[in-house]
Amino acid sequence: MSPRIINGEKSDIDSWPFMVALVSKHREVNKGLFCGASFLGGRYILTAAHCVDSKEKLDLDAVIGISDLTQNDVTEHRYSVKEIYVHEDYKNVEDGNDIAIIELEKEAAYTSVNLADQYLRNNLPVGETLTVMGWGDQDPAPGRDSTLFKNELYQVNVPLVKQSLCPDSVKNNDNAFCAGFENGGYDSCQGDSGGPIVVASGNGYEQLGVVSWGQGCAEAGNYGVYTNISHFTDWISAKTQGLSYRQSEFVGTKYLGTHSHSFSINNNTDQIVRTSGVTIQGVGALVTANTCSEIAINESCAITVNYNVDKLDAGAVSVKVLTDLPLTPSFDVALSYVGVEAASAGLRNMLSIANTEVYVSENAWVKNGSSIETPVLGNGEFAQLTMTGLAPGSLSFNVNISTEKNYDYFNIYINGHFYFRTSGPGSGVITLGLSRNNNTVVLEYKKDDNYSYGNDRVTISKVTHSVDGKSDIPDGHSTSKSSGSSGGAINWISVLSLGLLAFVRRRSV
Structure with a gap:
C-alpha cells in the first residue's frame, strides 16, 4: 500500500x-x-x-x-x-x-471554514461521505516505533457511522460521532488531531467535526471518533465574541509565603461588559483590587489577588467572574505554581546548566557519587526536583527506577503541566523537548500509602541540556492512554534505550 x-x-x-x-x-x-x-x-x-x-x-x-x-x-x-x-x-x-x-x-486574512449546524448534522444519513485531512502519521501498523509524516497535506474519505456502533462512551452522547469503515484501512491518525472533518453541502464544504480519538489507526472494527461541532454552537460563539482572558497560566516556582498576581481581561466585543461578582479559590487567596466592574469596548481591566504558598508542592488559584455578556454568564481565570526551596550546593553543582536554578521539595533529592537520587520515602510521601530557566532545546538524562509497579510513580511535569509517568523497575534515557524561552521541569517520585518494593528509589545521571539548533526533539503534547488512537496528538517526549521502562506509546490519545 x-x-x-x-x-x-x-x-x-x-x-x-x-x-x-x-x-x-x-x-x-x-x-x-x-x-x-x-x-x-x-x-x-x-x-x-x-x-x-x-x-x-x-x-x-x-x-x-x-x-x-x-x-x-x-x-x-x-x-x-x-x-x-x-x-x-x-x-x-x-x-x-x-x-x-x-x-x-x-x-x-484567510478563507474561513463554514461550520455545520444541528439541522445539517441531524439530517445526514448513515454512510454519508466525509473528508478528513491532516499532516499526521501515515503508518497504520500498530505497535511500531516508527512514524511516517509528510510535509504535504493529505486527505481521506470515510463514511459516517451509525451512532450505536461508536464506543460505549460515545454512542449515547451527542457531543461526538464516529466515521470509518468496518474493515478499517482508511482513517485519520496521530498528528491529525484537532483538524477538521467536512461534508459536502450546498455551501461547498462544512466542518462537521474535529478529529478526536480512536483505538489504533485504520483498524478493523475501530472507528475514528470526532467532536460534534453542532453540539457546541453556543460555546464556540461565546469564545469568539471578543472577551479575552488567560484561562490558565503557570507562574513558575514560588518560595513559601504570600505572593501577588494580576489577571488581565480585555473587552474586544461590541458592547460594554459589566461584572456582578467575583469569587476566588486557593490557599489564603483573596482579591485585593478589581477594576473590572465595568469594561468599556476595546478596554482592559485587572483583578489582583494575593495567595499563600504554604507547602513545597504544586498549587493553584482560580477566580470566577460573573458577567452580563450574552452566552458568557461567567468565566474563570486561574494560575498554577510549584512551591520550592533552594537545593543544596552539591545538587546545584551537579546540575550546572547555564542560567538554570535548581530547587527541591521537603523530601529533597540527594547527591550520591555521580548520580542524583530520591531519599528514602515513607508511605504517601513524594520528592520533587525542579529545574527552571532552561532555554529552548532538549533536556536528557539517564534514569534508573526501582519501585512498586502500578502503585509508585515517577512523574515529569513541564511548565506546570503533566507530561509523563512511569512505574515499576526499569532504566533508560529520557529526552524532553522544551519549547519556551524559559522552561521549568519537575521530576517527581511519588509513593503510595501502603507497601514497598525494590529499593523504592529513582536515580538520574548524565543530565545534559542542548539548546535550539543542536537538537531536533520538539516539544509536544503528552498523552494518556497506552492503546492506539485515531487522531491522537503526537507524543514528542522521546524515550530512548528503555529496556523495561514502561511509557505511553504513540497513537495514544
Missing part, C-alpha cells in the same frame, strides 16, 4: 484554505507540527481540547492556509497565540467535550 493519511491522497494545494497546522514555538514548521486545526476567521481557530489542554500561548504558533509545511513563504503564514480556551467540562477524550478555541495575537 502507498502510505497516505491512512490510504488517502495528497490534497490539491488550494483545496482546504482554512486548514491550520499547530506547531511548537521556536521550531521549524515541518519539525514542530503536533496537531491540526481550522480557521474560523478574524483571530480565532478551532481545534481539539486534548491538543492544547497542557499548553499555553508560550508553547505554540498557528500556521494558516498552507498545504506544504516546507513551502518558501511558510513563515508569512505563522501567527503567535494570545489565549487558549479549553472547554470547561473537558477531562479526557473519552468523556467528550474535546474542543478548544485558540485566539491569535492579531487578525488573519
Whole structure:
C-alpha cells in the first residue's frame, strides 16, 4: 500500500484554505507540527481540547492556509497565540467535550471554514461521505516505533457511522460521532488531531467535526471518533465574541509565603461588559483590587489577588467572574505554581546548566557519587526536583527506577503541566523537548500509602541540556492512554534505550 493519511491522497494545494497546522514555538514548521486545526476567521481557530489542554500561548504558533509545511513563504503564514480556551467540562477524550478555541495575537486574512449546524448534522444519513485531512502519521501498523509524516497535506474519505456502533462512551452522547469503515484501512491518525472533518453541502464544504480519538489507526472494527461541532454552537460563539482572558497560566516556582498576581481581561466585543461578582479559590487567596466592574469596548481591566504558598508542592488559584455578556454568564481565570526551596550546593553543582536554578521539595533529592537520587520515602510521601530557566532545546538524562509497579510513580511535569509517568523497575534515557524561552521541569517520585518494593528509589545521571539548533526533539503534547488512537496528538517526549521502562506509546490519545 502507498502510505497516505491512512490510504488517502495528497490534497490539491488550494483545496482546504482554512486548514491550520499547530506547531511548537521556536521550531521549524515541518519539525514542530503536533496537531491540526481550522480557521474560523478574524483571530480565532478551532481545534481539539486534548491538543492544547497542557499548553499555553508560550508553547505554540498557528500556521494558516498552507498545504506544504516546507513551502518558501511558510513563515508569512505563522501567527503567535494570545489565549487558549479549553472547554470547561473537558477531562479526557473519552468523556467528550474535546474542543478548544485558540485566539491569535492579531487578525488573519484567510478563507474561513463554514461550520455545520444541528439541522445539517441531524439530517445526514448513515454512510454519508466525509473528508478528513491532516499532516499526521501515515503508518497504520500498530505497535511500531516508527512514524511516517509528510510535509504535504493529505486527505481521506470515510463514511459516517451509525451512532450505536461508536464506543460505549460515545454512542449515547451527542457531543461526538464516529466515521470509518468496518474493515478499517482508511482513517485519520496521530498528528491529525484537532483538524477538521467536512461534508459536502450546498455551501461547498462544512466542518462537521474535529478529529478526536480512536483505538489504533485504520483498524478493523475501530472507528475514528470526532467532536460534534453542532453540539457546541453556543460555546464556540461565546469564545469568539471578543472577551479575552488567560484561562490558565503557570507562574513558575514560588518560595513559601504570600505572593501577588494580576489577571488581565480585555473587552474586544461590541458592547460594554459589566461584572456582578467575583469569587476566588486557593490557599489564603483573596482579591485585593478589581477594576473590572465595568469594561468599556476595546478596554482592559485587572483583578489582583494575593495567595499563600504554604507547602513545597504544586498549587493553584482560580477566580470566577460573573458577567452580563450574552452566552458568557461567567468565566474563570486561574494560575498554577510549584512551591520550592533552594537545593543544596552539591545538587546545584551537579546540575550546572547555564542560567538554570535548581530547587527541591521537603523530601529533597540527594547527591550520591555521580548520580542524583530520591531519599528514602515513607508511605504517601513524594520528592520533587525542579529545574527552571532552561532555554529552548532538549533536556536528557539517564534514569534508573526501582519501585512498586502500578502503585509508585515517577512523574515529569513541564511548565506546570503533566507530561509523563512511569512505574515499576526499569532504566533508560529520557529526552524532553522544551519549547519556551524559559522552561521549568519537575521530576517527581511519588509513593503510595501502603507497601514497598525494590529499593523504592529513582536515580538520574548524565543530565545534559542542548539548546535550539543542536537538537531536533520538539516539544509536544503528552498523552494518556497506552492503546492506539485515531487522531491522537503526537507524543514528542522521546524515550530512548528503555529496556523495561514502561511509557505511553504513540497513537495514544
